[in-house]
Amino acid sequence: MNVMAKDSEEFxxxxxYAGPATLxxxxxxxxxxxxxxxxxxxxxxxxxxxxxxxxxxALARLEAQGMIEGVESHDRRRPYRxxxxxxxxxxxxxxxxxxxxxxxxxxxxxxxxxx
Amino acid sequence: xxxxxxxxxxxxxxxRSWRDRYGEEFAELLIADxxxxxxxxxxxxxxxxxxxxxxxxxxxxxxFAADAAGxxxxxxxxxxCCLSIFLGFGAAIWSQLTIGWQWSESSGGAATAATIVTSAxxxxxxxxxxxxxxxxxxxxxxxxxxxQGRDLLVPAAVVLAAAAVTFAGGRHFGNGWPGTxxxxxxxxxxxxxxxxxxxxxxxxxxxxxxxxxAFPAGELAWxxxxxxxxxxxxxxxxxxxxxxxxxxxxxxYEIRLAGAACAAMPALLAGCCYWIAGGEGTxxxxxxxxxxxxxxxxxxxxxxxxxxxxxxxxRLTSASA
Numbered sequence: 360m361n362v363m364a365k366d367s368e369e370f371x372x373x374x375x376y377a378g379p380a381t382l383x384x385x386x387x388x389x390x391x392x393x394x395x396x397x398x399x400x401x402x403x404x405x406x407x408x409x410x411x412x413x414x415x416x417a418l419a420r421l422e423a424q425g426m427i428e429g430v431e432s433h434d435r436r437r438p439y440r441x442x443x444x445x446x447x448x449x450x451x452x453x454x455x456x457x458x459x460x461x462x463x464x465x466x467x468x469x470x471x472x473x474x
Numbered sequence: 475x476x477x478x479x480x481x482x483x484x485x486x487x488x489x490r491s492w493r494d495r496y497g498e499e500f501a502e503l504l505i506a507d508x509x510x511x512x513x514x515x516x517x518x519x520x521x522x523x524x525x526x527x528x529x530x531x532x533x534x535x536x537x538f539a540a541d542a543a544g545x546x547x548x549x550x551x552x553x554x555c556c557l558s559i560f561l562g563f564g565a566a567i568w569s570q571l572t573i574g575w576q577w578s579e580s581s582g583g584a585a586t587a588a589t590i591v592t593s594a595x596x597x598x599x600x601x602x603x604x605x606x607x608x609x610x611x612x613x614x615x616x617x618x619x620x621x622q623g624r625d626l627l628v629p630a631a632v633v634l635a636a637a638a639v640t641f642a643g644g645r646h647f648g649n650g651w652p653g654t655x656x657x658x659x660x661x662x663x664x665x666x667x668x669x670x671x672x673x674x675x676x677x678x679x680x681x682x683x684x685x686x687x688a689f690p691a692g693e694l695a696w697x698x699x700x701x702x703x704x705x706x707x708x709x710x711x712x713x714x715x716x717x718x719x720x721x722x723x724x725x726x727y728e729i730r731l732a733g734a735a736c737a738a739m740p741a742l743l744a745g746c747c748y749w750i751a752g753g754e755g756t757x758x759x760x761x762x763x764x765x766x767x768x769x770x771x772x773x774x775x776x777x778x779x780x781x782x783x784x785x786x787x788x789r790l791t792s793a794s795a
Contacts, residue, residue: 393499393502393503394499394500394502394503395502395503395506395507398503398507410516410517410520410521411500411503411504411507411517411520411521411524412517412520412521412522412523412524412525413520413524414503415496415500415503415524416524416527416528418496419492419496419528423542435498435499435501435502436499436502436503437498437499
């Protein structure tokens, strides 16, 4: 399967939300989280604090596309979890990103040395 | 104000449907964020931007709403609103040209070409409107007859009443129009007078209250009532489309017609612009400042309409996938 084509197809609709979407999916990859827990987790592993409006805009898109789903909760803070479709899309996207990163690093090493 | 109060105020930037789904949990996140960072203009700006984005998505102009079919209907309604604004101003310009022809032949090439182009475009819009309305009337009518569409009764009645007011008023004031009766144009005089009377409210007289005060009271009342009737007709039609559960085939058909309407919009706008840019001709065909404003409004409606049509296509495709 052409991973790059699959990746661009899954993330094509996200536009400038592709970044937040990737961070949210990566955060949910190790379990369910509600909005505030997502913000703190993403801040800890990516050094980026997603503003509330941006976070929920991306959450709503991901939910509309079936990549995440809300979990029933008695708490006012609804947790979200990754769906199988979301896991597939995230894997394809990260594989593609890794290939780009590896290629860039190889070219850098070839032209600019290992420093 | 408490963090909860500030959060509740920020959440109000979002539309009701969004608040029903995400409001509580979003408010909880905002409360936690406000307690952590009591003052943040970036957060306020981000929430306002998100709220406006959600409202535009709800209107079917951009983004994603959870209900794909609902967003397709919302996009079609937004397109219909844009088209109504576009055609309202377009008809005002077209009626000026056609009324001018009733009095004398145009001495300028721009007015002649613009009359031909705008008349052809108006005819195309009339055909498209009939084709677009037919299946909606059929679906809504069938639901009402089968007593399954009680919530369609009020909007359908509003549309009918508003159309009746527009028709009766347009006929009445069109008949009172002091034309020569010597038909010189290729648009029938009655139709030109009706169009002129229906768009009487698109007038630069609003900027000159002393001149406006000299108008007969009935005409002034009509200038105020006619746009309200059009707004009521649009609101009623929008509510009918939103509430009628249109089958997917009908949505696809309406989107095709929307594409055709979007293709016809630049033709009407080009005709109006050509007339205004031409500028020459007898005083009867001389464009004024109100026509320039009308063309600007038409251009804005065209851009928004194209966006709504594109969004409808995208969402129907993603809903089918």
